[in-house]
Amino acid sequence: MSLPPALRASVTPPELELIACQELVEIIPLIAMEKTAFISGAYGPLRPPHRAQIPIWMAVNLKQKKKCHILAPAWLTVDYLQEKLVHETTQAEFTKLPFRFAEISRVLLDVASDDLQSPDKLRTLLKDLREARQAKARAGLESLEHSTLGLSNLSAMEINEIRPFFIKAMSVLGQLRPGE
Amino acid sequence: MSDVHSWEAEYSGATSHAASGPSMPPARAPASRQNDQPMPDVRINEQKEPPPEETPLEKLTRHWMNERHAPDILPAQDRLLSSLLDHIRRQSDTIQLLRGDPSSSEEDHIRIMLAQTEVERVKFIVRSYVRTRLFKIENYARYIIANEVVQRRITAAERDYASRHAHLIDRHFYSSVLQSLPESQAGLDDVPSFIMPPMITEPETTRAVFAHARKDTIARTPEGKTVDLAQGSLTLLSFAAVADLVASGDVELV
Numbered sequence: 040m041s042l043p044p045a046l047r048a049s050v051t052p053p054e055l056e057l058i059a060c061q062e063l064v065e066i067i068p069l070i071a072m073e074k075t076a077f078i079s080g081a082y083g084p085l086r087p088p089h090r091a092q093i094p095i096w097m098a099v100n101l102k103q104k105k106k107c108h109i110l111a112p113a114w115l116t117v118d119y120l121q122e123k124l125v126h127e128t129t130q131a132e133f134t135k136l137p138f139r140f141a142e143i144s145r146v147l148l149d150v151a152s153d154d155l156q157s158p159d160k161l162r163t164l165l166k167d168l169r170e171a172r173q174a175k176a177r178a179g180l181e182s183l184e185h186s187t188l189g190l191s192n193l194s195a196m197e198i199n200e201i202r203p204f205f206i207k208a209m210s211v212l213g214q215l216r217p218g219e
Numbered sequence: 220m221s222d223v224h225s226w227e228a229e230y231s232g233a234t235s236h237a238a239s240g241p242s243m244p245p246a247r248a249p250a251s252r253q254n255d256q257p258m259p260d261v262r263i264n265e266q267k268e269p270p271p272e273e274t275p276l277e278k279l280t281r282h283w284m285n286e287r288h289a290p291d292i293l294p295a296q297d298r299l300l301s302s303l304l305d306h307i308r309r310q311s312d313t314i315q316l317l318r319g320d321p322s323s324s325e326e327d328h329i330r331i332m333l334a335q336t337e338v339e340r341v342k343f344i345v346r347s348y349v350r351t352r353l354f355k356i357e358n359y360a361r362y363i364i365a366n367e368v369v370q371r372r373i374t375a376a377e378r379d380y381a382s383r384h385a386h387l388i389d390r391h392f393y394s395s396v397l398q399s400l401p402e403s404q405a406g407l408d409d410v411p412s413f414i415m416p417p418m419i420t421e422p423e424t425t426r427a428v429f430a431h432a433r434k435d436t437i438a439r440t441p442e443g444k445t446v447d448l449a450q451g452s453l454t455l456l457s458f459a460a461v462a463d464l465v466a467s468g469d470v471e472l473v
Contacts, residue, residue, distance in 0.1 A: 041350045041353035041354040041357060042350050042351055042353070042354035046287075048352070050284065050287055050288075054347070057340065057343070057344075058280055058284070061276070061277070061280070069326075070326065070329065071326060072326055072329065072330060073326075073330075074340075075330050075333075075334070077333070077334060077337050078276055078303070078307065078310055078337055078338070078341050079276045079277075079337065079341075080274055096335055096336070096337075096340065097336075097337075099399065100332070100333060100336060101333075104329075106329070138410075138473075151394050161236055170469075185445075187440065187446050187454055187455065187456040188454065188455040188456070189450045189452065189453070189454050189455075189462075190429070190453045190454065190455055191451070191453050192453070193453055194473060198429050198453070198473055202429065205455060206426060206427045206455075208430075209455065210423075210426040210427065211424070211425060213425065213457075
């Protein structure tokens with residue numbers, strides 16, 4: 040079969056992770072590398088004590104070989120997430136977070152937790168954020184109607200999570216609507 | 220040594236191209252056919268500016284996701300696809316050359332390993348994109364060969380595949396079932412009575428999709444309602460309302 044049934048309804052989380060890992064992250068390299076042309080662009084040169092920007096997948100690869108330290112993006116810090124969590128639990132709308140924050144934070148926490156400050160606290164905060172947002176998304180179902188629904192600031196992973204249910208619900212609502 | 224050289228040559232060719240103009244217009248200069256991948260290292264500095272120039276890979280990733288989420292088959296991106304395939308081939312050739320070089324240093328090994336990893340990642344996206352289209356073509360084969368508007372969206376190879384697939388299925392249905400039915404009921408394309416779904420699978424274009432606006436634009440729902448889509452906003456609405464905007468690139472499906 041050209042496309043396995045499991046992939047037909049929606050994108051899978053590993054695929055979202057693959058896309059998210061094309062984003063850039065700052066690293067402190069431990070090896071030197073000349074500027075090199077890759078398909079997605081030219082990266083480098085890596086000069087050990089100087090910071091460099093490379094795609095996350097490349098940073099993860101080097102990190103696993105202990106050839107670099109990854110610098111956390113500005114939003115992956117306890118202070119920032121704490122503030123967002125307060126905002127999330129007090130405001131009605133979704134807080135603005137990077138579109139692929141769920142994938143990126145997971146990858147970085149998995150591979151480079153020693154480069155992050157208080158990774159456990161980060162994990163707890165991300166989990167709290169996730170739960171607060173999930174509850175909001177579910178509550179948002181009430182405002183679902185047959186034609187349109189604004190969902191700004193929802194992240195890629197969250198969309199993926201609610202997709203099958205929301206799409207189904209919308210088409211059922213469309214069928215129930217009296218024809219014109 | 221000469222192998223390392225070719226890599227450097229490709230790189231310096233790419234940078235000289237990139238350096239020729241920071242705005243990097245998508246000019247179709249004949250010279251760019253040799254180096255159709257201007258390496259936009261400018262991007263790093265300009266990242267904060269509103270729409271950063273999309274690299275070919277980012278474009279393909281966007282089309283891949285659009286294709287995965289859209290119920291109908293989208294316009295083919297054959298030029299983009301073939302330029303990326305060319306790039307993959309060139310990059311793989313360079314890797315092969317460097318692999319065979321016994322004098323390569325540890326630094327080179329890491330570069331080779333990273334380049335190889337990237338080639339595999341890009342191949343995955345290309346494969347998944349092509350397979351998604353194939354799946355739709357197989358699924359809607361009969362609908363496609365009867366519909367000229369759709370045929371204009373797909374490549375010649377895809378059209379050919381659709382018609383061969385449709386004929387195979389027809390023959391199979393005929394020899395397994397239809398030939399023993401009365402002639403009036405042996406057709407697949409008769410007008411369905413009000414309660415039966417049609418026997419030819421058609422894309423469900425009213426299915427809801429998550430549309431992410433890449434610039435301010437307006438969508439028109441099938442019922443004639445207009446929906447404002449502000450740049451960066453995310454809306455759940457019927458695919459039919461955004462089909463044209465997805466094709467033009469103003470909206471992406473996520």
